[in-house]
Amino acid sequence: MKIAKTIDEIRMIVTEATMFDKKVGFVPTMGALHAGHISLIKKAKQQCEFVVVSIFVNPTQFGPTEDLNKYPKPFDADIAICKSNGADAVFAPSAEEMYPERNLTWVNVEKLSEPLCGKSRPTHFRGVATVCAKLFNIVQPDIAFFGQKDAQQVIIIKRMVADLNMPMRIAVCPIVREPDGLAMSSRNKYLNAAERKDAPLLYASLQEAQLLINGGECKSAFITEQMKKILNISKLAEIDYISIVNADTLEEIEEIKGKVLIALAVKMPSARLIDNIMLDVE
Ligand code: PAF
Numbered sequence: 001m002k003i004a005k006t007i008d009e010i011r012m013i014v015t016e017a018t019m020f021d022k023k024v025g026f027v028p029t030m031g032a033l034h035a036g037h038i039s040l041i042k043k044a045k046q047q048c049e050f051v052v053v054s055i056f057v058n059p060t061q062f063g064p065t066e067d068l069n070k071y072p073k074p075f076d077a078d079i080a081i082c083k084s085n086g087a088d089a090v091f092a093p094s095a096e097e098m099y100p101e102r103n104l105t106w107v108n109v110e111k112l113s114e115p116l117c118g119k120s121r122p123t124h125f126r127g128v129a130t131v132c133a134k135l136f137n138i139v140q141p142d143i144a145f146f147g148q149k150d151a152q153q154v155i156i157i158k159r160m161v162a163d164l165n166m167p168m169r170i171a172v173c174p175i176v177r178e179p180d181g182l183a184m185s186s187r188n189k190y191l192n193a194a195e196r197k198d199a200p201l202l203y204a205s206l207q208e209a210q211l212l213i214n215g216g217e218c219k220s221a222f223i224t225e226q227m228k229k230i231l232n233i234s235k236l237a238e239i240d241y242i243s244i245v246n247a248d249t250l251e252e253i254e255e256i257k258g259k260v261l262i263a264l265a266v267k268m269p270s271a272r273l274i275d276n277i278m279l280d281v282e
Contacts, residue, residue, distance in 0.1 A: 001082060002089040007138050010091040014052065014139055017088070022049035026141030028132060031055040031092075032072040032186035033081045036176040040145040043173050045086040052139050053082045054091040056098060061127030072189055091139065098134065107133045109156045109163070115250050116152050116243050116263055117274065128153055129160050136161075141168055149175045149183050151263055151276040155250065175275075177203065183275045190271040198234035202266055202275040205230040205242075209262050210277060218256040218281075220244040231266060240265035240272065247278055256281050 004010035014024060025048030027040045037053075044051045055078055062068035075092070082090050106126050113125035136144065146154045158170045176184045181203035182196075191199060205227035212223050224242050231237055245252055247259035256279070263276035 001079075001087055003079065004089060004091050005093060006097055007093065010052065010089065010138060013089050014050070017050040023143070024048060024139065024141045025051045026135070026139050026144045027051065027053045027087075028135050028144065028146075029053060029055055030057045030071065030186065031078045032074060032189070033078045034176075034184045034186060034188075036147050036149060036184035038081060038085050039176050040147060040173050041082065041085045041087055043171065044143070044145045047143060047171070048141075050088045051086065052089045052091055052141065053087045054093075054135055054139070055082075056091075056093055056131070056135075058098075058127060058131040059095055060099070060103060060130060061124050063121055063123060066121075067187075067190075072186060091135075098131070103130065106130050107160060107164075109160050112152070112156050112159055112250055115245065115252075116241060117265060118152070120240055120265070125153070125156050129156055132157055133160065133164070133166075136166055136168060143169045143171050145171045145173060147175065148172050148276070148278070149185065149274070151261055151278070152250065155248070181207070183273075185273065187271045187273070191268060192270055195236055195268040195270055198236055199268070199273060201231055201234050201237065202264060202273055205264065206262060206275060206277045209244075210279070213256055213279060213281060220252070220254050220256060223256070223262075227262075227264070231264075236268055238267040240267055 002013050004013055025044030027044050029037050057071050059068055107129040108126045109129050118125055154172050161170055180200040182199045208226055208230055209223045227242050231239055242264045245261050247261040260279045260281055261276055265274045
């Protein structure tokens with residue numbers, strides 16, 4: 001497995017692979033890799049002959065009071081994970097390599113960046129879309145692989161690729177969960193024992209929503225109330241949002257119908273956690 005630290009190096013590595021007509025799969029990450037990332041690398045390996053993983057903690061997607069400086073960076077462990085799961089190359093640039101000057105060009109996917117996580121993280125998705133556009137231009141993959149855990153991010157990146165006619169496809173892989181239901185996330189490492197104990201309540205509240213909908217309930221307001229009751233069992237969890245939205249437009253819906261995304265964010269004292277389920281309801 002090759003490791004590239006510069007844009008020139010990774011471009012050369014990918015050019016060489018494409019000379020042999022290899023389909024290029026790309027897994028963009030911020031490192032601190034876990035089973036969710038591994039599932040993306042494996043899926044990429046199934047669909048593409050050459051798989052690039054990027055490891056870059058992107059400063060432009062962190063707000064001024066967020067965890068940029070303490071974000072975990074277990075580089076050697078990450079490299080070992082990439083290697084043992086079949087990645088062909090890792091692109092691990094420095095912040096100076098990716099942003100040699102103050103960035104003046106931004107990709108802003110309007111509307112879709114505003115609700116849900118966009119409300120409490122107003123510049124987050126601009127940073128995500130911008131770095132993904134840069135990474136896609138650098139790696140030029142055929143397919144990029146993203147996890148459903150970051151549902152809003154996936155919807156935004158898909159829209160960016162469509163709006164900007166990027167010659168590639170976005171593949172979305174299911175959420176990988178701990179045995180107790182907690183969605184895998186690099187930020188789970190921040191949780192102390194008491195927070196970790198309460199964290200599965202996020203998924204429990206989504207399962208309750210699913211049960212209610214399966215039983216014929218279709219009022220978003222009622223479902224949201226039941227989800228709140230479950231989350232409020234925790235004395236530590238502060239609900240940031242629970243949103244029931246149209247899965248394409250991210251607009252709030254009053255009645256459950258069609259492609260629906262139920263998404264939530266919860267602030268624990270040590271970390272902000274998100275989770276979601278997607279449903280297709282008759
Ligand atoms: O999902 C992530 O880890 C990041 O938002 C991404 C897509 C790697 C962009 O920095």
